[in-house]
Amino acid sequence: MNKTENQMLIIFGASGDLTARKLIPAIFNLYKDGQLPKNYVILGVSRSDLSDVEFRKKVVVESPYLKDELEKEADSFIKTFTDKLFYEDLGKDYDTDYIQLAKRISDLNTSHQTEHNHIFYLSTPPNLYEVVAKNLHDQGLSKEVKGWKRLIVEKPFGYSLETAKNLNNALHRYFEESQIYRIDHYLGKETVQNLLVTRFANSIFEPLWNRNYIHHVEITNAETVGVEKRGGYYDKSGALRDMFQSHLLQIVALVVMEPPIGADADEIRNEKVKALKSLRIMRDSKTLRKNTIRAQYMASVIDGKKIRGYREEPDVDPKSITETYAAIKFFVDNWRWADVPFYVRTAKRMPTKVTEIVIHFTSPHHQIFKDSEMANKDNKLIIRIQPDEGILIKFGVKVPGQGFKVERANLDFYYSSLVENHVMEAYERLLLDAMQGDATLYARADEVEAAWAFVDPILDYWKNGKGVKMYGYSAGVWGPQNEDDLMEGHGMWRNPGENLADDPGFCVLS
Numbered sequence: 001m002n003k004t005e006n007q008m009l010i011i012f013g014a015s016g017d018l019t020a021r022k023l024i025p026a027i028f029n030l031y032k033d034g035q036l037p038k039n040y041v042i043l044g045v046s047r048s049d050l051s052d053v054e055f056r057k058k059v060v061v062e063s064p065y066l067k068d069e070l071e072k073e074a075d076s077f078i079k080t081f082t083d084k085l086f087y088e089d090l091g092k093d094y095d096t097d098y099i100q101l102a103k104r105i106s107d108l109n110t111s112h113q114t115e116h117n118h119i120f121y122l123s124t125p126p127n128l129y130e131v132v133a134k135n136l137h138d139q140g141l142s143k144e145v146k147g148w149k150r151l152i153v154e155k156p157f158g159y160s161l162e163t164a165k166n167l168n169n170a171l172h173r174y175f176e177e178s179q180i181y182r183i184d185h186y187l188g189k190e191t192v193q194n195l196l197v198t199r200f201a202n203s204i205f206e207p208l209w210n211r212n213y214i215h216h217v218e219i220t221n222a223e224t225v226g227v228e229k230r231g232g233y234y235d236k237s238g239a240l241r242d243m244f245q246s247h248l249l250q251i252v253a254l255v256v257m258e259p260p261i262g263a264d265a266d267e268i269r270n271e272k273v274k275a276l277k278s279l280r281i282m283r284d285s286k287t288l289r290k291n292t293i294r295a296q297y298m299a300s301v302i303d304g305k306k307i308r309g310y311r312e313e314p315d316v317d318p319k320s321i322t323e324t325y326a327a328i329k330f331f332v333d334n335w336r337w338a339d340v341p342f343y344v345r346t347a348k349r350m351p352t353k354v355t356e357i358v359i360h361f362t363s364p365h366h367q368i369f370k371d372s373e374m375a376n377k378d379n380k381l382i383i384r385i386q387p388d389e390g391i392l393i394k395f396g397v398k399v400p401g402q403g404f405k406v407e408r409a410n411l412d413f414y415y416s417s418l419v420e421n422h423v424m425e426a427y428e429r430l431l432l433d434a435m436q437g438d439a440t441l442y443a444r445a446d447e448v449e450a451a452w453a454f455v456d457p458i459l460d461y462w463k464n465g466k467g468v469k470m471y472g473y474s475a476g477v478w479g480p481q482n483e484d485d486l487m488e489g490h491g492m493w494r495n496p497g498e499n500l501a502d503d504p505g506f507c508v509l510s
């Protein structure tokens with residue numbers, strides 16, 4: 001097991017939602033699991049006027065996100081945890097001199113012996129990343145003279161290729177790339193990491209993992225929720241920026257990449273960058289029209305409940321042309337994947353919450369059982385990222401009886417059958433990795449830029465292209481009516497059910 005050195009976590013934006021909802025519960029779980037080092041301090045920093053005690057109340061003692069957890073624990077156990085939390089008010093602005101903050105960090109470091117090891121977690125709006133990094137640097141807080149210093153930044157990382165490059169350059173003025181950890185919470189999911197293990201720890205998949213045996217690849221990411229309270233952010237972002245550029249292209253990179261020579265952070269990330277750079281960038285409007293679909297959810301009634309359309313959501317422009325659904329077909333220009341189409345879609349307000357990868361294998365090149373409609377029964381490998389996490393292989397079996405009638409059977413594995421211990425939540429896992437200096441599951445600058453390079457022309461075409469359509473779909477259905485048109489000769493999207501083994505079209509009618 002890697003060693004977790006004594007350290008301090010300094011969270012900027014500590015009075016915000018992410019800190020209470022994700023970060024503190026993740027650290028609390030690490031504490032429960034005995035994963036925190038002996039000397040550990042959390043210092044919350046933001047512009048709210050809070051005392052240490054008020055901060056502890058807000059994010060632990062009275063937090064709705066920890067309520068169930070706390071009920072199970074003794075008061076003394078909770079107190080030992082809350083005693084590790086402190087708060088520093090920055091005043092009116094993040095862009096101020098950090099003299100007082102530097103002093104507080106230094107005092108806490110001395111009183112709690114955190115050995116000058118500091119993680120700065122930026123849970124602020126992205127336009128503050130540069131400002132905070134600069135002010136930390138100006139106080140000498142980014143220098144690794146004594147102890148190490150790390151900077152964690154949340155997505156969105158840039159708004160386009162240009163802004164991502166600018167942000168990378170700006171951060172690199174104050175921190176080295178090796179100090180920067182760009183968080184993508186999908187990489188913290190066990191099932192996403194398991195893609196590497198499925199591919200590279202087995203000899204049965206990798207020989208087939210190429211254009212000779214794979215007909216096409218399909219990735220669906222669906223959510224039942226709409227934009228919730230994030231209309232203001234989402235309307236400026238959209239599905240392509242919010243999900244596709246980050247989480248989904250990370251998954252694509254893991255499907256596409258070549259075997260790394262080892263499991264080191266840089267070996268894996270080098271291969272992911274190569275994979276992302278090999279995605280064929282679509283530049284002309286004819287190609288973009290043919291291979292992309294965008295859509296917005298519209299009002300409907302689900303289970304007797306009226307659901308608002310996207311344009312009626314709070315803080316969304318009533319004439320908005322921001323997509324809540326994006327489906328993209330693309331090719332990968334390298335030896336392994338030439339001519340294999342990839343279909344990737346993501347959307348809000350779909351019938352079920354699900355993320356899965358479907359590898360469609362080619363049909364056997366010589367059909368012996370001609371009357372069995374084998375074409376519809378090709379082998380598929382379905383990798384379920386969430387929920388009902390698992391892996392399913394669909395393969396042909398003989399129907400008992402005369403002749404050779406072939407049906408499709410399922411060979412399935414469920415994660416739930418493995419789990420005896422507590423499985424770490426994405427944030428828990430990623431925070432622990434950063435605490436131990438392992439950047440494998442964090443995105444590197446060149447990865448992020450390669451992903452933007454692919455996405456930028458699509459965004460530009462959707463914004464400035466002539467006659468680009470915005471389709472509508474009723475909240476609660478699988479996207480716009482024309483979504484299967486993208487598949488051109490490859491049938492339809494596999495619209496997954498709640499459970500891994502549900503077949504397309506499956507639904508519960510009560």
Ligand code: BG6
Pocket residue numbers: 223242243
């Ligand atoms: C976030 C997006 O990064 O991921 C959200 O900003 C989205 O819009 C969320 O809802 C989905 O994450 P998960 O883990 O629930 O699939």
